[in-house]
Amino acid sequence: MTSAANTAGRAGGTRALEVDVYEEKAFGFWLYLMSDAIIFALLFATYVVMAPNHAGGPTGKTLFNLSRTFAETMLLLCSSITFGFATVAMRGHRRRAMLTWLAVTFALGAGFVALEIGEFAGMYARGAGPQRSGFLSAFFTLVGTHGLHVGMGLIWILIMSIQALVKGLTAPVTSRLFRLGLFWHFLDIVWIGIFSIVYLPGVL
Amino acid sequence: MQTTDRAERLQRPYITGFVLALVLTGIPFGLVVAGLLPRFTTLVVIAILAVVQVVVHLRFFLHLDLKSTPRENVLALAFAVVLICIMIGGSLWIMLDLHERMMS
Numbered sequence: 001m002t003s004a005a006n007t008a009g010r011a012g013g014t015r016a017l018e019v020d021v022y023e024e025k026a027f028g029f030w031l032y033l034m035s036d037a038i039i040f041a042l043l044f045a046t047y048v049v050m051a052p053n054h055a056g057g058p059t060g061k062t063l064f065n066l067s068r069t070f071a072e073t074m075l076l077l078c079s080s081i082t083f084g085f086a087t088v089a090m091r092g093h094r095r096r097a098m099l100t101w102l103a104v105t106f107a108l109g110a111g112f113v114a115l116e117i118g119e120f121a122g123m124y125a126r127g128a129g130p131q132r133s134g135f136l137s138a139f140f141t142l143v144g145t146h147g148l149h150v151g152m153g154l155i156w157i158l159i160m161s162i163q164a165l166v167k168g169l170t171a172p173v174t175s176r177l178f179r180l181g182l183f184w185h186f187l188d189i190v191w192i193g194i195f196s197i198v199y200l201p202g203v204l
Numbered sequence: 205m206q207t208t209d210r211a212e213r214l215q216r217p218y219i220t221g222f223v224l225a226l227v228l229t230g231i232p233f234g235l236v237v238a239g240l241l242p243r244f245t246t247l248v249v250i251a252i253l254a255v256v257q258v259v260v261h262l263r264f265f266l267h268l269d270l271k272s273t274p275r276e277n278v279l280a281l282a283f284a285v286v287l288i289c290i291m292i293g294g295s296l297w298i299m300l301d302l303h304e305r306m307m308s
Binding site: 034 | 210211214215218219221222225226229232233236237243246247250251253254257258261262265266274276277280281283284287288291292295296299300
């Protein structure tokens with residue numbers, strides 16, 4: 001990226017090249033998101049096939065707590081809009097506002113992960129770990145994979161906050177923040193599938 | 205003054221999307237808690253609202269539209285949707301059919 005930018009002599013040429021590079025990166029990242037969506041789709045299909053196989057163990061009705069799921073949903077949804085506000089602040093070159101919104105997003109995302117870890121630990125303590133039945137294996141794989149993505153997103157938010165703080169809102173930093181935004185909003189979309197396919201039918 | 209106007213304009217889709225998402229999340233949770241409709245009807249409503257909410261998120265949070273989004277991105281999304289439909293639909297068809305034949 002930098003070598004390509006350096007070889008283009010004039011400033012205008014460099015700039016156009018850079019924009020091209022960022023658009024290509026955004027497209028590449030979009031392709032990654034689409035393949036990630038296919039991974040989640042297959043985990044959803046696996047879950048739906050495995051869901052009736054309780055093996056005499058606990059079912060969703062006794063394990064799932066709808067108010068906890070609702071809280072997780074709200075945390076993730078609110079973190080999506082606060083990330084949106086961070087993006088708006090970034091585009092207005094208001095670095096302090098952007099960092100504040102990123103911090104709020106991080107706190108909401110961390111709250112989500114904490115609730116989910118608590119849920120998993122509670123299930124494990126009741127003997128409803130992934131080894132208990134096909135239903136629980138599929139549940140932990142699907143919801144755990146999503147939780148892992150959110151955890152990675154949190155690390156990414158932390159890294160980008162530090163970059164914005166140290167380097168300022170340069171072109172590479174804003175381009176990375178843009179892709180982080182895509183990733184974060186994408187995770188919220190996957191969560192819609194999780195509460196609609198796993199939790200709500202589970203307690204019905 | 206001008207910058208706040210611009211910020212407001214940029215913020216509007218997020219707020220619209222957020223309100224829509226709140227409604228589209230609230231209805232299925234409310235239906236399940238209240239238990240007003242029969243099980244199957246509730247499942248259908250949940251599925252429809254989930255699809256609508258995915259579209260709302262794509263439109264208002266990921267800013268996807270048919271005009272400004274690069275064509276390759278829309279094509280990649282369409283391709284992914286086709287793949288997902290084939291793989292989910294195919295898996296469920298095969299496995300549920302197998303289940304029916306083995307268990308009954």
